Amino acid sequence: MDPRRELPSVDRLLKAEGARPLLAAFGHEALVEALREVLAEARARVQEGQPVPSEAAVLEEAAARLARWHTPRPRPVINATGVILHTNLGRAPLSPAAVEAIRAAAAYSDLEFDLETGERGERQAAVEDLLRRLTGAEAALVVNNNAAAVLLALTVLAQGRGVLISRGQLIEIGGGFRIPEVMAQSGARLIEVGTTNRTHLRDYEEPLARGEDIALILHAHHSNFRMIGFVSQVPLAELVALGERYGIPVMDDLGSGALLDTAAFGLAHEPMVQESVAAGAAVVCFSGDKLLGGPQAGILVGKRDPIARMRRHPLMRALRPDKLTLAGLSATLIHYLKGEATQAIPVWRMIAAPMADLEARARDWAARLQAEGIPVEVRPALATIGGGSLPGETLPSAALVLHPRDPEALAGALRRAHPPIIARLQEGAVWLDVRTVLPDQEADLLRGIRQAWAATNAGDNPSGSAPFVRS
Numbered sequence: 377m378d379p380r381r382e383l384p385s386v387d388r389l390l391k392a393e394g395a396r397p398l399l400a401a402f403g404h405e406a407l408v409e410a411l412r413e414v415l416a417e418a419r420a421r422v423q424e425g426q427p428v429p430s431e432a433a434v435l436e437e438a439a440a441r442l443a444r445w446h447t448p449r450p451r452p453v454i455n456a457t458g459v460i461l462h463t464n465l466g467r468a469p470l471s472p473a474a475v476e477a478i479r480a481a482a483a484y485s486d487l488e489f490d491l492e493t494g495e496r497g498e499r500q501a502a503v504e505d506l507l508r509r510l511t512g513a514e515a516a517l518v519v520n521n522n523a524a525a526v527l528l529a530l531t532v533l534a535q536g537r538g539v540l541i542s543r544g545q546l547i548e549i550g551g552g553f554r555i556p557e558v559m560a561q562s563g564a565r566l567i568e569v570g571t572t573n574r575t576h577l578r579d580y581e582e583p584l585a586r587g588e589d590i591a592l593i594l595h596a597h598h599s600n601f602r603m604i605g606f607v608s609q610v611p612l613a614e615l616v617a618l619g620e621r622y623g624i625p626v627m628d629d630l631g632s633g634a635l636l637d638t639a640a641f642g643l644a645h646e647p648m649v650q651e652s653v654a655a656g657a658a659v660v661c662f663s664g665d666k667l668l669g670g671p672q673a674g675i676l677v678g679k680r681d682p683i684a685r686m687r688r689h690p691l692m693r694a695l696r697p698d699k700l701t702l703a704g705l706s707a708t709l710i711h712y713l714k715g716e717a718t719q720a721i722p723v724w725r726m727i728a729a730p731m732a733d734l735e736a737r738a739r740d741w742a743a744r745l746q747a748e749g750i751p752v753e754v755r756p757a758l759a760t761i762g763g764g765s766l767p768g769e770t771l772p773s774a775a776l777v778l779h780p781r782d783p784e785a786l787a788g789a790l791r792r793a794h795p796p797i798i799a800r801l802q803e804g805a806v807w808l809d810v811r812t813v814l815p816d817q818e819a820d821l822l823r824g825i826r827q828a829w830a831a832t833n834a835g836d837n838p839s840g841s842a843p844f845v846r847s
Contacts, residue, residue, distance in 0.1 A: 380419050382428045386411045394435040402442045410438040410445075453796040454817045454824070458773055458809030460726050461763025465798065467665040467672070468763075469722040469814065474670065474707040481703035503702055506709040510635060513653045513660070513677035517687055518705065519695040523558060525661035525674030526629055528695055530562035530592070532686045533625065533659070537591035538567045540583065540624075542575035544609060545596040555596060555629075564591070573607045577614055584622045593619050595657075596629040597647055602767050612647075616656035625658035625682060632765035633662025633675065635712055641727050643761070643769045649677065658682050664701075666763045669721035670708035671701045726811050727761070731772050734810045737818075738774040741810075744822060745776075750829050753777045759811040773811040778829070780806065785832045793824030 389395060389411050390404075398407050414437045418429050429437075453465060461467050470478075481487075490497035498504075500518055507516035519525050530539065539559060546568065548554045559566050567590065569579040584590060593615050612628055619626045630647055639645040646667065652660040659682050664673030674695075676683060686692060697705075711720040718728040738754045745752045757775035780786040786806050790797040795817075799808045813821055 379428055380422050383415055383418060383422065384431050384434060386415065389431060389434060389438075392431055392435060394432060398435070398439055398442060402446065406442060406445070407438065410441045411435075413441065414438050451796065453798055454814075454821050455798055455812045456808035456810075456821065457798055457800045458757055458759040458775070458807075458812055459762035460723055460759060460812055461666055461761055461765055462798075462812075463763055468669045470671060470704055471669070471708065471711060471720050471722060473711070473720065474704040477703040477707035478671075478700045481699050485699055485703070487699045487702070499696075499699075500702065503706050503709065506706060506713060507675065507677055510709060510712050511649045511653050511660075511677045514680040515683035516675065516677045517683050517692075518664075518697050518702065519674040519676070519692070520697050520701070521672055522629075522631060522633075522661055522663040522674040524695040525676050526555075526558050527562055528674075528686050528689065528691055529627055529659050529661060529676060529682070530559055530564045530594075531691055532689045533627070533682055534562065534564035534591035536563055536565070537589050538565045538583070539592045539594050540567050540569055540580055540590055541594040541596065542570045542579070542609060543568045543572050544570060544575055544603060544607070545594075545598070547596055547598065555594075573603060573605070575609055577610050577618060580610065580615065580618055584618070584624065590622075590624055593624055593626045594629065595626060597631050598767075612652060612657060613655040620656075625679075626656070627659040627661070628652040628655075628657040630660060630662040632666040632763070633664070634667040634765075636667075636717060636724065638667070638727075638766060638769075642771065643727075643766055646766055653677060664705055664708075666765050667723065667761075668708065669711075669717070669723035671704040673697055673701055673705055722814060726759075727771065729811060731774070734774045738776060738810045741776055741818070741822060745825060748826060750826065751779065755807075757807065757809050757811075759809055771811065773809050775810060776808040776825075778806045778808075778825075779804075780829070780833045782832060786828055789828035789831050790824060793820075793828055795820055795824075797821060797824045797828070 386408060390407070395407065411434065414434050418434065422428055450466065455462055455465050486497065488497050488499045503518055504516040507513065519528055541555070546555050556566055567583055567588070569575060569583065580593060595612050595615055612626070616626050630649060630652060632646060634646040634648050635650070637645065637648065649660055649662060657678060659676055659678040661674060661676045664670040664675055676686065708721060711717045718724045742752050742754045755775055755777045757773040758770040759773040760770055778786060783801050783804060783806050787799055787801055790799055799806050
């Protein structure tokens with residue numbers, strides 16, 4: 377007899393006692409679809425020689441599937457990796473004020489309505505004013521991400537004409553997007569100068585002196601990699617001076633977009649937006665969800681004329697941000713205006729967190745877990761900025777370290793927690809870095825660790841904890 381015939385039918389499963397709560401929660405149609413999928417997969421496994429699952433097992437898998445279908449995505453997670461701007465986890469977490477601004481803007485808002493005159497208003501007026509005040513730029517514009525900002529600027533300022541860029545700055549950003557490809561899409565003509573490791577001012581000047589049809593000089597910051605050794609690049613201010621001699625504007629693609637000096641926190645100096653504006657760049661573009669600490673956005677600041685041309689271009693309609701992005705960005709920028717970025721913006725709060733505070737948090741968590749018989753030690757760790765910002769730079773941190781029988785199994789159980797906890801596997805152990813765990817996530821973190829440990833290491837005897845060893 378074909379063992380697949382032993383599988384229960386959909387009708388039989390719908391009449392089972394275990395189906396009643398699923399019918400009540402998800403409805404007949406959704407449950408039938410889930411059961412059919414589960415049975416189809418089970419049929420294939422049985423054909424390969426695996427055992428026939430029970431009715432209860434089929435219903436349990438259908439319930440899990442239904443729960444996944446009906447859970448909004450993306451889901452909130454606890455980032456215990458030590459990577460502050462974790463691209464796979466959504467980069468910058470927003471401040472409570474930014475979250476509240478987004479919630480409030482989800483209803484009707486004065487997005488394009490002037491409350492003073494009662495007439496139509498400009499949707500980006502408030503954000504533009506904040507960006508001008510913070511950067512010193514004459515004008516500002518927001519699109520949906522920095523790749524869009526580069527595409528818009530090149531399309532408007534250089535379509536059909538040449539753009540000078542150093543071969544050492546032909547960078548690739550996350551997801552495989554490359555500067556030459558974005559430039560080709562814009563219709564601009566790429567003109568490479570210099571070499572991969574060294575580019576001099578004369579390399580830029582030679583095609584200008586020959587009278588080539590050049591619309592723009594593009595300077596791209598190495599935001600996601602470093603070049604060391606026998607290397608040189610032309611400073612932005614020198615490019616601006618060269619451009620002024622030939623009447624050619626300079627665009628600076630900063631990528632990460634810092635408004636605070638990272639050197640003040642023991643990191644390398646990341647070029648700041650204000651510095652590029654002060655150097656005379658006609659257009660400066662950067663991301664909203666990296667070191668700025670806001671929602672995903674591409675931000676363009678600079679001189680009035682090129683920004684105005686971009687604002688009027690038809691492509692702007694396709695690239696403009698929605699009201700929720702503008703609300704979150706506005707609230708984030710206000711933190712800078714009030715001088716509270718390191719206290720209010722999570723990214724900067726993590727960067728600025730004193731080591732003593734991180735150690736104290738880690739010790740407190742460890743003590744609470746140890747009291748419940750979970751062997752955990754506190755060890756020094758190194759956190760990174762991530763998100764294509766400050767490559768190779770690290771910050772000292774503290775981590776909870778667990779040594780389970782099966783580290784992969786524990787890491788998987790942590791990912792299945794509610795909310796999921798994302799740890800890192802290192803040295804055959806599970807590490808949870810304190811620096812990237814938000815203060816209001818501590819209770820969920822500890823509960824998730826307890827449950828994951830119980831599920832994967834039941835019966836293990838505690839082995840005590842090791843002291844915190846300074847590096």
